[in-house]
Amino acid sequence: MQPLFVRPGRKGENKWMALDGRRRIYGFELLVSQGLINTTHLIDLYVCETKEQQARATVLLNSEVFAPHDADRIQAIGKLVKKKMSNAAIARALGYKEVEVKRFAALANVPAEALEAFRKDDISLEGLRLLARLPTDADRQMWAEQTLRAGWLDENRLRSIIRGATADEEDPRFSLVTQDEYLAASGRMAHDLFGELPASVLDPEILDTVWRAKVEPVAAALRERGYEVFVPQARSVQVPDGMEALPNWFQMYYVAANLKTEAHEAQARLNEIRPAIHALTIDLQDPSHLSLMVDMLVADGEMRCFGSVKRELGAITLIPGDEYKIAAGYAVKPYVAPEIEPDGDDGEDGQASSSASSRREPESIYATKSHQVATPKIKVDTAGLTHALHERQTDMGTKGLVRDLADSPNAALIVLLAQIFKGAVLGSGNNYSSDAAAKIQLTAFHSALGVEDDLDGVVRLRLKEWGQRYADSELRPIGFVESLPHGERMQLLADMTAISLDLREHRADGCNGSRRVEASEIAKLCDYNIRTHWTLRGAYLAAHPKKQQMAMLTDMGTDTAQAEKMKKTELTEFVEEQAVAKQYAPPVLDWSLDFVDSTAASDFETDEDGDEDLDGDTDGDQGDSDRLERDPADLQDDNAGDDNQNPDFDIEAQVGALMEQSGLPEHVVREQIAAAAAGIQAGEEFDDTSSRIADDVAATDNATAVGSDLALAEAA
Numbered sequence: 259m260q261p262l263f264v265r266p267g268r269k270g271e272n273k274w275m276a277l278d279g280r281r282r283i284y285g286f287e288l289l290v291s292q293g294l295i296n297t298t299h300l301i302d303l304y305v306c307e308t309k310e311q312q313a314r315a316t317v318l319l320n321s322e323v324f325a326p327h328d329a330d331r332i333q334a335i336g337k338l339v340k341k342k343m344s345n346a347a348i349a350r351a352l353g354y355k356e357v358e359v360k361r362f363a364a365l366a367n368v369p370a371e372a373l374e375a376f377r378k379d380d381i382s383l384e385g386l387r388l389l390a391r392l393p394t395d396a397d398r399q400m401w402a403e404q405t406l407r408a409g410w411l412d413e414n415r416l417r418s419i420i421r422g423a424t425a426d427e428e429d430p431r432f433s434l435v436t437q438d439e440y441l442a443a444s445g446r447m448a449h450d451l452f453g454e455l456p457a458s459v460l461d462p463e464i465l466d467t468v469w470r471a472k473v474e475p476v477a478a479a480l481r482e483r484g485y486e487v488f489v490p491q492a493r494s495v496q497v498p499d500g501m502e503a504l505p506n507w508f509q510m511y512y513v514a515a516n517l518k519t520e521a522h523e524a525q526a527r528l529n530e531i532r533p534a535i536h537a538l539t540i541d542l543q544d545p546s547h548l549s550l551m552v553d554m555l556v557a558d559g560e561m562r563c564f565g566s567v568k569r570e571l572g573a574i575t576l577i578p579g580d581e582y583k584i585a586a587g588y589a590v591k592p593y594v595a596p597e598i599e600p601d602g603d604d605g606e607d608g609q610a611s612s613s614a615s616s617r618r619e620p621e622s623i624y625a626t627k628s629h630q631v632a633t634p635k636i637k638v639d640t641a642g643l644t645h646a647l648h649e650r651q652t653d654m655g656t657k658g659l660v661r662d663l664a665d666s667p668n669a670a671l672i673v674l675l676a677q678i679f680k681g682a683v684l685g686s687g688n689n690y691s692s693d694a695a696a697k698i699q700l701t702a703f704h705s706a707l708g709v710e711d712d713l714d715g716v717v718r719l720r721l722k723e724w725g726q727r728y729a730d731s732e733l734r735p736i737g738f739v740e741s742l743p744h745g746e747r748m749q750l751l752a753d754m755t756a757i758s759l760d761l762r763e764h765r766a767d768g769c770n771g772s773r774r775v776e777a778s779e780i781a782k783l784c785d786y787n788i789r790t791h792w793t794l795r796g797a798y799l800a801a802h803p804k805k806q807q808m809a810m811l812t813d814m815g816t817d818t819a820q821a822e823k824m825k826k827t828e829l830t831e832f833v834e835e836q837a838v839a840k841q842y843a844p845p846v847l848d849w850s851l852d853f854v855d856s857t858a859a860s861d862f863e864t865d866e867d868g869d870e871d872l873d874g875d876t877d878g879d880q881g882d883s884d885r886l887e888r889d890p891a892d893l894q895d896d897n898a899g900d901d902n903q904n905p906d907f908d909i910e911a912q913v914g915a916l917m918e919q920s921g922l923p924e925h926v927v928r929e930q931i932a933a934a935a936a937g938i939q940a941g942e943e944f945d946d947t948s949s950r951i952a953d954d955v956a957a958t959d960n961a962t963a964v965g966s967d968l969a970l971a972e973a974a
Contacts, residue, residue, distance in 0.1 A: 336366025
């Protein structure tokens with residue numbers, strides 16, 4: 259028998275309390291009951307008087323019999339930490355290194371469910387460490403429950419959330435700036451407790467300042483050569499007014515045949531310089547190193563200028579690079595085509611030109627020309643935003659617009675038709691679908707940040723209900739849609755079009771101007787106001803730092819004196835209460851536009867003659883969409899003097915008048931009157947009925963279409 263390890267009993271306990279040996283005590287009691295020994299039988303005891311001795315007895319003795327699971331070690335050290343034992347004391351008692359005790363103590367903060375999953379091998383040790391790195395108990399609990407439901411842990415997604423947009427020691431700026439230089443400038447680094455992730459940069463603005471100072475000689479040398487040079491804080495290529503950005507890739511395949519020789523020479527110059535830079539420890543204070551770096555950037559830019567024509571390099575944006583220390587984005591000056599002298603009637607050149615013209619096939623009259631969709635330049639304020647926070651803001655803005663668009667069938671119809679129009683008429687967009695008769699595709703919006711119940715959650719539940727109704731109908735898709743009343747068809751259209759919106763931007767320096775302009779147009783169409791369904795709250799609010807939450811309070815007109823003293827959790831709760839009381843949502847979710855200059859908006863909304871606005875109306879009003887949204891009573895008031903408003907009018911005469919106005923056959927007109935009547939009896943909105951009738955009067959002018967709609971509605 260091994261001896262028992264005991265400690266002196268405390269107040270209310272026995273004289274000695276066993277720390278280890280529960281089964282041995284039961285064994286002694288069994289021997290006493292069998293009469294083999296008596297209660298005066300002497301046994302050996304080891305008395306553990308200090309906390310270190312007691313900790314060692316409770317943790318390490320069983321390890322001499324069998325190897326404990328890591329989960330057992332984590333739980334045991336977690337209990338010792340809760341008993342206020344220091345890491346150093348635990349390390350001395352158990353014979354561990356202090357850093358190992360810190361790691362076990364951190365792992366003890368994960369929920370019990372996660373430790374149980376780790377014991378069952380549903381979570382790896384690396385996954386458990388990822389859970390321990392999450393900042394709050396609520397986050398750790400949420401991920402543990404999700405892991406239990408799914409049976410596995412999405413480590414890649416969790417790792418990206420933990421690292422976020424924080425700079426680390428693998429940042430490309432460290433290819434030029436050494437860590438010693440960063441630390442000498444009062445920069446700080448945070449090292450991963452488990453030694454698995456790169457050390458984090460706690461002062462990215464200091465790192466950026468040091469990097470910008472080191473590349474300033476390069477920028478000055480490039481300016482001396484006549485280029486516009488930018489060294490932006492965000493890693494985005496700056497394009498001066500009137501210039502065009504070059505793509506960040508180059509392929510000789512796309513270079514015109516008459517320019518390939520010159521392009522190959524430019525590529526060869528670049529290939530001579532790069533190995534030399536790669537082999538050097540670049541010191542930009544050395545004139546020879548500086549000249550080599552400038553030559554490489556210019557050679558790279560000039561090579562990229564070759565394509566179907568040769569462009570002139572105008573501007574260079576310096577950004578951090580890995581392999582060659584500094585990378586660059588380029589912008590070129592506007593292309594000016596060379597003047598071509600008319601060919602003479604005689605000579606070899608004239609004969610060659612004439613021969614080429616004779617071989618060129620005439621363009622088909624059915625060929626569709628590609629039209630460029632104008633996009634004005636806009637400004638997006640992303641100052642102080644991390645990429646993760648910018649993505650969260652645009653994600654929430656998408657969800658809000660999804661909800662309002664789903665509640666506006668007429669706006670959804672306009673959006674859908676405009677998207678199809680871009681593919682079918684303008685020659686842009688992707689209308690490919692392999693197994694469908696109609697080559698139209700729709701992809702539902704998927705958010706990595708979950709579903710917002712009051713916004714896209716409502717639309718997703720509607721779509722789920724549509725799917726159940728389809729399954730119950732036992733029809734094919736076209737038959738099912740055809741069986742729906744017109745009002746329900748319009749609602750289905752709105753729900754599907756709305757859920758296809760995706761305006762997320764994953765990086766604060768990757769704002770998409772074209773999509774933002776369309777978002778603004780859609781918001782205007784459906785009278786978008788996210789405050790109707792949602793106010794600032796939950797995970798969206800908690801993701802914002804204290805500084806931005808204070809700015810929100812100021813925007814709400816709330817006194818911030820009390821809030822300045824609050825901790826982050828208290829402040830978040832206070833801001834949420836104020837937002838609910840004042841029905842507040844951040845202006846950043848409104849999809850409003852800030853144009854680069856005062857003329858950009860007007861230039862975008864009108865043509866060269868100034869007689870056509872954004873919606874395509876020539877008289878300055880809002881077009882048919884405004885007419886379709888109006889109440890039937892308003893329409894009757896507008897036409898109070900019309901003979902058709904007489905309740906005793908002749909229906910047959912009305913049918914004849916409609917046939918004459920619209921040019922439609924009699925049976926089509928009568929079918930439309932019957933359909934309109936059925937829609938009104940079913941409680942459908944008049945605007946939906948009118949919009950359907952208007953589709954069949956496409957050959958008439960706008961005034962005739964208005965009259966036909968009114969007459970058909972009254973006949974119904």
